Every structure is written in C-alpha cells, then in structure tokens.
Amino acid sequence: MDLKTIVGAGVSPALALLPASMDTPTARVILLAIGLQESRFVHRRQIGGPARGFWQFEKGTRASRGGVWGVYLHAASKDRLAAVCKARSVAFDPDAIYAALEYDDVLAAGVARLLLWTDPQPLPPVGDADAGWALYLRTWRPGRPHPQTWPVLYRQAVAQVQP
Secondary structure, three states: HHHHHHHHHHHHHHHOOHHHOOOOHHHHHHHHHHHHHHHHOOOOOOOOOOOOOOEEEEEOOOOOOHHHHHHHHHOOOOOHHHHHHOOOOOOOOOOOHHHHOOOOHHHHHHHHHHHHOOOOOOOOOOOOOHHHHHHHHHHHHHHHHHHHOOHHHHHHHHHHHHO
C-alpha cells in the first residue's frame, strides 16, 4: 500500500478518533516511519511471527504490559483505546483488538498512535531521524532492529507529510 493510501485509509481516520492534540505532523511522520520499518505497509501479519497489522503489534500479556496489553492497561491510553474500539465496533478486549489489527487499518493506526502517547518523552521534531529511531526502539522494542533501513524510510515519511 502506498503512503498516500495508508494516510487516507488508516492514519487520518484513526487520528480523527483521538483528541486533536494527537494529530500533528510529528505524529504522522513517526507513524508512517514506524509502519514502513515494521511492514513496508505490505505485511499485515508478521512473517514467521505473532505480530499483526501494518504496525506489527504483538498481543503481549497482562504481566509483560507490552503490545496490545500495554496500550490496553496504560493509564494514558486505555480510555482512548476504549473509544477507538467502540468507534470501530471492536470489543474492548486485548484478544479482540489483537485479532482485528490484521484487518482494520484505522484501529491499527489508532493503537500505534496510542502506544506513542504512552511514552513519557515528547515526539521528536520532524527531521530528527536519530531521535525517531530512539523513540521506535523505546516504544516498539523490536526483537531484530534494522537500523540501516530507518534513514531512507524516515525520509519517505517526512516527504509524505511535508511534500
């Protein structure tokens, strides 16, 4: 899926379900960069792994507080996640959310934005690819990160948001 399509079909509708303060150029850039890094907006299911959706969320567990469970339990995101689930007709339950991520790009983008919202540090300014990478590592905690692909993908995201 190209970036214009994912913005129109996933990112913009998701951000419209969240408080207006969450819809910023910085948020859009990092959402697109992470989606590109995780799936290239091609794979809705992780190849050989458990992650789902273009942002490649794992379900996690209540104990790990990672993945869907992390956004579901976090005080900063849980009420907003409930509202997004209601708007998308998805039960407010980690199992239901996890299952829907594979097919519902609006839900997936909303969960991704909410995960970013749980990070105590502010989003990095547009153009700061290194700070974006640090945010990605801190919030997504990829098992096998590929730092060599990030700069090009990040620039693509910036170009989409700030043509």
